[in-house]
Amino acid sequence: MTAILTRPAWTTDLELEIFDKLLDKYAPHIPKKRSLEPRSPETDEERENFYRFRMAGAAHDLFIVQVCAKIIDSFANPELQLFLSRQIGDDGAHAQNTRLRAQAILGHDPIEDIQKQVQKHWDYMGDLPIRNWQGFLAFELHYELHIVALLFINSRTSKINDPDSAKFAAERILPDEAVHRLGVVDWWQRKYDQASPAEKEDLIAQVIEADEEGQRRRNPYLRDHWQLSQKAIGIEIDDLPVLYDAWRREILSYFLDIPISRLPQLVSVND
Numbered sequence: 396m397t398a399i400l401t402r403p404a405w406t407t408d409l410e411l412e413i414f415d416k417l418l419d420k421y422a423p424h425i426p427k428k429r430s431l432e433p434r435s436p437e438t439d440e441e442r443e444n445f446y447r448f449r450m451a452g453a454a455h456d457l458f459i460v461q462v463c464a465k466i467i468d469s470f471a472n473p474e475l476q477l478f479l480s481r482q483i484g485d486d487g488a489h490a491q492n493t494r495l496r497a498q499a500i501l502g503h504d505p506i507e508d509i510q511k512q513v514q515k516h517w518d519y520m521g522d523l524p525i526r527n528w529q530g531f532l533a534f535e536l537h538y539e540l541h542i543v544a545l546l547f548i549n550s551r552t553s554k555i556n557d558p559d560s561a562k563f564a565a566e567r568i569l570p571d572e573a574v575h576r577l578g579v580v581d582w583w584q585r586k587y588d589q590a591s592p593a594e595k596e597d598l599i600a601q602v603i604e605a606d607e608e609g610q611r612r613r614n615p616y617l618r619d620h621w622q623l624s625q626k627a628i629g630i631e632i633d634d635l636p637v638l639y640d641a642w643r644r645e646i647l648s649y650f651l652d653i654p655i656s657r658l659p660q661l662v663s664v665n666d
């Protein structure tokens with residue numbers, strides 16, 4: 396039997412198309428392509444800020460490793476286990492690369508700094524990522540999909556980067572992260588497709604509730620992190636709140652297969 400596709404598959408091309416549509420609507424002055432190649436940090440202050448920014452990235456990755464490692468055993472589904480084992484391996488490798496790069500530049504191992512920041516993620520997210528599948532799905536949405544708005548802005552407006560890190564990001568991180576986003580979409584779609592129409596309504600409500608809780612928990616962190624990103628790599632953040640909120644609506648609309656107009660009023664990153 397051939398499945399009837401009612402909408403396009405989730406791909407990196409579709410992500411780009413959606414994000415550019417949002418840029419046209421909310422921030423047409425932001426370039427669609429980078430006009431300036433980033434340069435390396437030069438002063439001590441720039442190196443310090445860049446270091447803090449990169450440690451935040453490593454903490455994001457290591458937090459994903461810790462959450463997935465804690466929860467993998469509670470899922471009986473071998474398909475999901477294989478996906479999560481890949482995510483653990485990939486995001487662990489991303490964190491490790493950042494750690495080693497920082498060590499090479501600074502001359503000391505930043506692992507304690509990284510773990511301190513991972514603890515902050517645990518503090519503000521609480522038990523949501525490991526509470527139940529809904530909380531874990533919300534965690535995956537926030538840590539893998541909703542953040543893409545920031546990644547797009549970074550890739551177009553950042554002014555400072557380390558060439559070695561940029562190479563690793565292009566060759567390894569970008570393709571890995573695309574697989575992670577697809578894996579999350581795939582897991583959810585299998586779950587959703589098996590549900591009856593009555594169950595579907597319920598599932599949608601549960602996912603939105605958990606995702607909203609994730610947004611409220613993440614708001615102070617996100618705003619701080621964007622400030623740091625501006626200071627450290629020079630990205631433009633004035634339009635980020637409106638782009639982030641709009642991007643998240645697009646993700647949820649695609650994910651839950653309901654038009655944006657039928658989504659409830661969502662928590663904003665500015666709330």
Ligand SMILES: [Fe+2]
Nearest residue numbers: 456485486489
């Ligand atoms: Fe990663």
Ligand SMILES: [Fe+2]
Nearest residue numbers: 486539572575
């Ligand atoms: Fe990831």
